[in-house]
């Protein structure tokens with residue numbers, strides 16, 4: 121083995137130094153940020169890109185015939201190209217900027233849904249979906265009379281491919297599922313799901329909010345028709361998200377919102393649309409959000425991502441083992457294929473009380489239903505506590521979590 | 534004691550004040566955890582942020598709360614608050630109940646409750662620990678919002694209330710938000 125091909129050790133302290141917030145304290149304790157699945161912290165490179173743009177290169181895009189606007193437009197479109205490369209889309213015109221995954225799903229529900237889904241058609245979701253991949257389809261159902269079906273999961277949180285195959289059929293027009301569950305961490309078998317869905321003529325939307333964070337994504341290899349995610353979970357700013365869709369779909373879909381920038385020509389009698397992606401980007405877009413997301417992608421490309429992902433997996437294993445040893449803790453979500461997200465419940469302690477006590481130890485975790493109430497109901501709990509891990513987390517932070525949980529037991533039990 | 538460890542002590546004290554024995558006791562062993570038979574009113578409060586729910590049922594007889602109980606799922610704070618609420622309100626007038634709801638909100642948000650309400654507050658004063666935890670104030674006030682919806686809701690006919698699905702419609706919007 122040569123020096124170049126030797127697997128690199130992931131230097132977590134080096135990447136931690138890139139995230140200024142990780143150096144702060146809360147309640148007098150070092151910050152232990154275990155809520156990256158809700159929103160990830162930002163590297164200095166992203167913060168600099170945002171303030172640098174506002175500081176020296178800012179103007180509206182696609183409008184001014186002057187130097188600054190040209191620069192801003194170039195930076196905005198460069199960001200689109202960075203996203204394209206990051207997800208291996210064929211063309212930047214397949215990449216639509218939205219304000220987040222939620223808006224991207226609503227865009228598809230509104231535009232694709234109202235144009236191509238009719239009464240009696242079926243949309244299949246999975247049991248683990250986030251509210252943002254449930255409610256837009258319910259609104260569509262109420263508007264069109266289509267039918268929603270839910271593919272079940274196994275007790276450990278894994279996807280039941282056989283049951284899924286049994287509920288799809290010729291009426292299935294769309295399958296909309298998470299790539300990775302934000303509650304259970306389950307990695308859904310999305311290639312197999314897409315294969316089965318396409319065999320019955322259905323389109324496939326993947327909610328990649330959690331998926332794209334923990335593994336490389338190649339939209340063409342996944343075989344989906346739509347892939348959506350939010351920038352803020354991928355170390356970028358809030359207010360920016362991505363809808364990727366196959367070009368023939370974007371061509372066929374009507375606009376989602378009307379306004380400036382999305383037209384070819386407007387008269388009071390008739391307006392014609394600009395081609396995608398402009399067709400779906402009415403109004404002044406989140407310019408600096410897109411540029412910030414581009415900077416986040418540059419950052420991710422600058423670190424050893426394979427090593428970073430391996431580090432996250434290792435943290436998850438370590439956390440699962442450590443948590444399971446705390447008396448009274450039950451892990452929720454133990455599928456074999458899962459990403460670095462771990463829910464749990466503690467006997468005798470409500471997740472909210474736990475999160476409050478943990479916070480006073482500097483440990484940030486999420487407590488509640490995680491915008492997945494139907495899943496909570498299936499699990500038979502009203503809430504869970506969730507620790508989620510990013511590559512900037514450490515084994516010592518997992519230890520801090522466990523120590524804080526033991527302290528919480530002293531306070532609460 | 535140096536500043537850091539003093540601070541740490543202060544934080545632990547905050548937690549101890551929040552999770553006093555009496556809160557933990559009512560949280561784990563809620564009193565009046567049932568449905569009032571022949572209740573004259575019923576309402577649900579829910580906290581959409583965490584999915585916690587409490588349903589309050591009461592039997593009001595000529596302006597007096599003859600019986601009151603609750604059911605639900607929630608954190609130690611919301612369950613303890615509901616439990617102590619039902620203890621405090623049995624036999625009280627509707628007017629006192631409303632005043633006590635205001636007093637409890639005062640206690641939770643760091644204001645002084647009116648002196649006349651102190652005798653009625655009793656162990657509910659233990660809820661004052663949430664002052665140091667602004668995001669938890671809603672937990673403490675959730676059952677009281679449900680109570681007010683219950684008392685202000687439509688009267689039940691012949692002791693049988695028509696309950697909309699999940700009690701959803703009689704829930705007032707205030708039941709979910711804390712200003």
Ligand SMILES: Cc1ncc(COP(=O)(O)O)c(C=O)c1O
Pocket residue numbers: 157158220221222223250252253298300301302327329330350491
């Ligand atoms: C799986 C999943 N889908 C969708 C969303 C919604 O993302 P956003 O709120 O950024 O639109 C989230 C965020 O919590 C998520 O985890």
